[in-house]
Amino acid sequence: MPQRFRNLSYSVPWNLWLLLSGSAIFAFGLKAVALPYGLITGGISGLGLLLFYVTDLFSPGAWYFLLNLPIMAVGWIFISRRFVLYTIFGMVSLSLFIELLPWTVVLENKFLAVMAGGALMGAGAGISLRSLGSAGGTDIVAIFLNQRYNIRVGQVGFTFNMLLFGAGLFFLNPNDVLYSLAMIFISSWVLEYFLGMFNQRKMVIIISDRQQEITDSIKTNLRRGVTLLHGMGAYSGQPKEVMLTIINNIQLKRLEEIIYRVDPKAFTIVGTTSNVLGEGFSRRKQY
Known part of the structure; x- marks a missing residue:
């Protein structure tokens, strides 16, 4: 912005x-x-x-x-x-x-x-x-x-x-x-x-074995940052790379296309935030 x-x-x-x-x-x-x-x-x-x-x-x-x-x-x-x-x-x-x-x-x-x-x-x-x-x-x-x-x-x-x-x-x-x-x-x-209404964003958590490709595509096509979290599957016991990104409502459909074009087996969780503060989003309101 x-x-x-x-x-x-x-x-x-x-x-x-x-x-x-x-x-x-x-x-x-x-x-x-x-x-x-x-x-x-x-x-x-x-x-x-x-x-x-x-x-x-x-x-x-x-x-x-x-x-x-x-x-x-x-x-x-x-x-x-x-x-x-x-x-x-x-x-x-x-x-x-x-x-x-x-x-x-x-x-x-x-x-x-x-x-x-x-x-x-x-x-x-x-x-x-x-x-x-x-x-x-x-x-x-x-x-x-x-x-x-x-x-x-x-x-x-x-x-x-x-x-x-x-x-x-x-x-x-x-x-x-x-x-x-x-x-x-x-x-x-x-x-x-x-x-x-002006502060709500979508928080998306993505779990995929093709983390690097999805991350690069998000940064290139959506110009949004991605945070990488290290997780582990409770059933498989295998380490998993978890991606977390914040986008607006308009970008959600494009993000889905990016994820499932790269990895049709990816697992995603989408939540609605009440407020997002930081670079690229709202600033803290100071009266």
Whole structure:
């Protein structure tokens, strides 16, 4: 991968674009789809909606902005100032989009709103979190816990939402709360998909007596590295050369053709990785 593409993820325009587009998509799902049907969106935005439904003191966008202010201190102290500055941009963008978007999506029933709202908000949050910041809210706490304890971002949000919906049962129609829970389940799944879709690769383990030919062909035709492991067959007791390589989904079919053209008796294992860091793949994200 050329150096300029690897550096793109750290450029200011790219990160601002991710935050702006992610906030717009999330706000559309909230304002145009979830809000007209009385749904709670989850996270700090959902807490803001609950307070809006119960108190009617401020608009949802204003509640979102006010609730985020103390959370920014967590990011400033435990993550980085750069992260907080990007997040302030994302938070202000999302608050403004929520306030200014004029559209309402009319759907046949509330279940369609659950699916559409969950997908839009999950996609928007996932795009924002691909940046070096976030759109605010529980994302800040989730990133802190992910960095310190490797807790998945979606799990943090889902746990917070369970507590939020428990409180919502005392103030809202139970049917709306259950619909909202289903919407957040969809949102969490889409969020995790967007966070992992650019980092997933195929890990392929190859066992063959023609190791050198396969290795050379992989390096020449796919331009991928190969790690050689020394193994032994448990049944035969004979030493075996085991090859391990990491490729993308597009290259998988070509790799199969390379392997079985050289050795029709080769044994291969293909697994999907959740993340690959290193030369030729993603770099470790530093906030």
